[in-house]
Amino acid sequence: MQLCQRLEQILENLRPAFSREATYQWFILLAWGVVLNSQPSAITSYVNALGLTESYYHQALHWFESKAFNVKGLTLGWSKWVSQHENLYRIKEKRVYVGDGIKVGKEGRKMPGVKRLHQESGNVAKPEWIRGHYFNALSVLVGAGKACFALPLVLRLDDGIKSKATAKEGKKGSKKEKTTLVTKMGELCTTYAEAGSYVILDAYFACGAVLKSFRQNALHLITRVRCSTVAYAPFSSVPTLRGKGRPRLWGSSIKLESLFALVEDFPTAKVWLYGQQVSVSYQCFEFHWDSPHQLVKFVLTQLPNGQRLILLSTDLCLTGPEIIAAYGLRFKIEVTFRQLIHLLGGFAYRFWLKALPTGVTFS
Template sequence: MLVVGFMLRSDHLGVTSVIRDLALNSRCYETLIHFFRSSAWSLESLRTTWIQVVHKTAPLLVVDNRVVLVGDGMKQTKEGRRMPGVKKLHQESENSSKGEYIFGHLFGAIGILAGTPQKWFCLPLFMNLQDGVKTILGWRKVDGEKEQPSHVVQMIEQGFAAAQIFGNALLLLDRYFLTVPALERLNAFHHASTARMHLVTKAKANVVAYEHPATKKPGRGRPPKKGKAIKLKDVFKTHAADFQAVTLTLYGKEETVQFLCLDLLWGQGLYQELRFVLVQRGGQCSIVVSTDLTLAATDIIRLYGYRFKIECTFEK
């Protein structure tokens, strides 16, 4: 009853909002309070049950026999400096009206795309504090247990936990999450489980990738791990004639874009092969990346279009 109440309540005034919106007797207040200290349930079991309900009943978006997950981090400003989990955070937003540093909470959220071809929306699956709670988690830390992973790695872990229930999945993330630790954790999950989850994200404008090394190296020494370095932003000019034009449904309307698909190595020290899709749309250039080398370039562009549209809707 409390879970349903939190989903339907019209305000955020605690347990009393659940009592009002569900028209419960006021004498239920103390009983509902005990719910939060009960050992009869766990957050993990509630989360697993919710994901199973979504898997069975929701009209999910499926691309190449894989569901589409969406992940993102959110920074919520807080006035109380001594609140649990509040810390100084840096904002990467390009909006000049936002401060460069804030005090607040850093949340990580995972959702899944559901709906109809006319209207896709993100159905939340999980959200938690992913930074500023290192000391709290240390109180219950078991000997030999590793420290809390970074925000980026936690997003990969949460996405893969959902993928194990839904089956194979694609996780849409923004360019902040394209890091070597994220790819290393994803590869570790693939070695330990039969479930598969691939990332579709965006690269920074100054991204540098590498060609495959030569098959043979003259002379003695260790064979090279990478080939020639390529600044992908320069490819828009040097290989302009190689771009292909295609008409896709982006942001709810038909648009013509030009793209070039390249499979290159990326990641200092890792040198993992990724699929880079260079896109030109309305005079704007962007680079979309996928860890799945079998995913079509048009599907990669369309998938990131879903994520960008949902992100803009959420900000509004």
């Protein structure tokens, strides 16, 4: 009974996202249909779980094309409610978000947005190339004590379908930066994450464009960079010496991988990592990377199994062990993806072209 009341309270907070009462009531019914459903995920299954007759099928189907709400407004309302949760996981009293991308295999040749996607994985069961959809996802960490979970805020199809803003980029004379999956993830984080929070991303999203957008929106990034990364030492100019040309901005370049030569002299610390406490060797350095005016903190890390990582944090106040432990929380979103796929059937969907004639079968 308490669970039912709690769900009703959550759904009530999403009422402002709907402009019509009937659309909102159908949203409540379909949400309960998802909860009560024990059959393969489909609108028919949701209608059956609610005990409705087949005459309500087309009304339920029409809800997904309703103009009385938009998905962005609904997800923003959900994000706002979650941000007020009392059990949010925090680092130094700041919220922690985790973002990543997921590729979902889809074989429909007439399905919108399906593209040929490359998969980089050490799992031999995964093919190198698939056809499907690419989603960017953002979650917030919730929990109590050492246990925490990645609660999804938004999953957005970011590849294969061109928006109006993306379509205008091809025009001549446009000075806008090229939109990529990385910049779309940065835009997703700045839209849904609260200012002053930490966002943990994979090394794929570690680039200057993301750092620039995060600084403009007062967000801190914690990520991993490649071992071949080159950073720059702070440049100190001599007032009495002035050469020809533009004043120098960057200091000498430093290959971060070369700093592992001193790994035997690195300090060690006990860190709670991947569900257990381990001893890691680390060393912190503050260098320039994406901007000659902003420093970032690099943490050279060696795990007990000998694996070496280079982590990056835009918050210079965090210690090395705190950055290592925070990046270890990134795998929480992988657990969320697994539950979404195998437990909830979150990607058991099919898109149809609006221009596709009804009643046509494909052999």
